[in-house]
Amino acid sequence: MQLYADELAFRIALSLAIGLLVGLERGWRERDAAEGSRTAGFRTFGLAGLLGGLTAALSQPLGSELLLAAGLFAFAGVFGAFKLREATHDGDFSVTSAIAALSVFTLGALAVAGDYRIAAASGATVAALLASRAALHSFIQHLSWVEVRSAILLGAMTMIGLSLLPDRALDPWGGFNPWEVWFLTVLTATISYAGYIAVRVLGSARGLMISGLAGGLVSSTATVVALARGAADGQYLAERTGASILACMVSVLRVIALTAIVGFGALPEVLPALLPAAVVFAVAGATLLARRRVAQAAAGPASNPFDFFPLVGFAVFFGAVSVLGAALSDRFGSSSALAASALSGLFDVDVATLTSLRLMDQGIAARAAASSVCAAVALNALARLSLAAVLGPRRFWLPFGAATLAAFGSGLAGFLLWPGLGRA
Incomplete structure (x- = not known):
């Protein structure tokens, strides 16, 4: 799918917006943490979405889906390594942030290479699920x-x-x-x-x-x-x-x-x-x-x-x-x-x-x-x-x-x- 410059710019911007939307929830939840003590926050999630969009944009003119797959694996490896260090330090066994980051990268790529409406709706759904943590946990307990x-x-x-x-x-x-x-x-x-x-x-x-x-x-x-x-x-x-x-x-x-x-x-x-x-x-x-x-x-x-x-x-x-x-x-x-x-x-x-x-x-x-x-x-x-x-x-x-x-x-x-x- 070959995109014109203005449409490509819109889709890449949407990739960034998806990451920032999810990052807003993640950053707010960890707002009291010391600077540099957390793997990802508002900016990092925004960059993850943007990286997914750019990787998809680069893979299209080259006609190689392997580039997008390699980008996803590379991102997962780097993010996972930092998240492992953080979890070891904090004694945290939650995998939510890692899954959210992979979702942001994938949705950023989908916004460029696929149906941007599905990507936008899915990004909002991810953010809503993350923000509903307390309500969902309370619901399950009852x-x-x-x-x-x-x-x-x-x-x-x-x-x-x-x-x-x-x-x-x-x-x-x-x-x-x-x-x-x-x-x-x-x-x-x-x-x-x-x-x-x-x-x-x-x-x-x-x-x-x-x-x-x-x-x-x-x-x-x-x-x-x-x-x-x-x-x-x-x-x-x-x-x-x-x-x-x-x-x-x-x-x-x-x-x-x-x-x-x-x-x-x-x-x-x-x-x-x-x-x-x-x-x-x-x-x-x-x-x-x-x-x-x-x-x-x-x-x-x-x-x-x-x-x-x-x-x-x-x-x-x-x-x-x-x-x-x-x-x-x-x-x-x-x-x-x-x-x-x-x-x-x-x-x-x-x-x-x-x-x-x-x-x-x-x-x-x-x-x-x-x-x-x-x-x-x-x-x-x-x-x-x-x-x-x-x-x-x-x-x-x-x-x-x-x-x-x-x-x-x-x-x-x-x-x-x-x-x-x-x-x-």
Whole structure:
């Protein structure tokens, strides 16, 4: 890549800027050290970035990548020797400064010989990571092993699973795509972990309200079950009921969000039915929670951000419903597939929503898919109400049922009054 003088000057200046940005953090951290007692500071890191840029600039007209490689090895040797003397003198075993210096040299070279935007962004990232030392160390110290294990598992599910699974349908009807099923499983796990962290970071002072909102991100049904069981002790009934209702609101909003992401064409048909229901849930939940404040923490974060085997069960169930829907659509037409998708809402509204929306790719009209989504949400609400009545006391499930019926009525009104849905 041959560069003109003005562009070359800009890229070399960027190499220097990357080094100075990282050197600013390193120099500030060691600002109290005596002159000459440290291997590298503000100026040295700036020169390291500039050296990387100049080495890359020299290697281009010569057409030799070996010159750049030799420059990197020479820099690493010289810097490493001085850093070894410093570490021996101070009894320091940290390798951070050495890695940062090698990163600065490499990014300086990348700014000249490669994409300067990636080099600039990477340089800022290196500086941010170095500056976040105290926050990151504090964050790690406050993590439990369960949280670390869940984060590692989530990373493995994402990086290994999504990179290995084929992104194509494997069944004769085109309903089972392993990559897509696993992606939605990872998405569910990520939402679960995010909800857990939200409660963990914000603390339990907000108690049931935060637990209800965070739980609705993961599973409104599971949240209602947990709060209904907790209400058996007769304490915080209004708050527990309000939190359950807010979880239902979040569930409805989550369905709207999934529709916008996966099946945007059905969104105008879904909103008139689901948005009024979400508003009713929001008003009812907020009203109950406002009746009196929780005196002390009533609910903390769950003991585990997410469980792996229930997620595998979700993936299996979603895959099975997808294959069933595609097979029914191929054999009997779209009506039976949509009915099966809606019926699965009794167990998992996300599976029902995603399955219904995916059928749009097979030629099913957006209005029909939207009708199936709305039916699944209604059936899921019925399942939650039934569980609340079985597991919770009357003072819990009666107001919960009233809010559910009010939300159902408003959603049905929107469903019938909106012309698009009325003809579906």
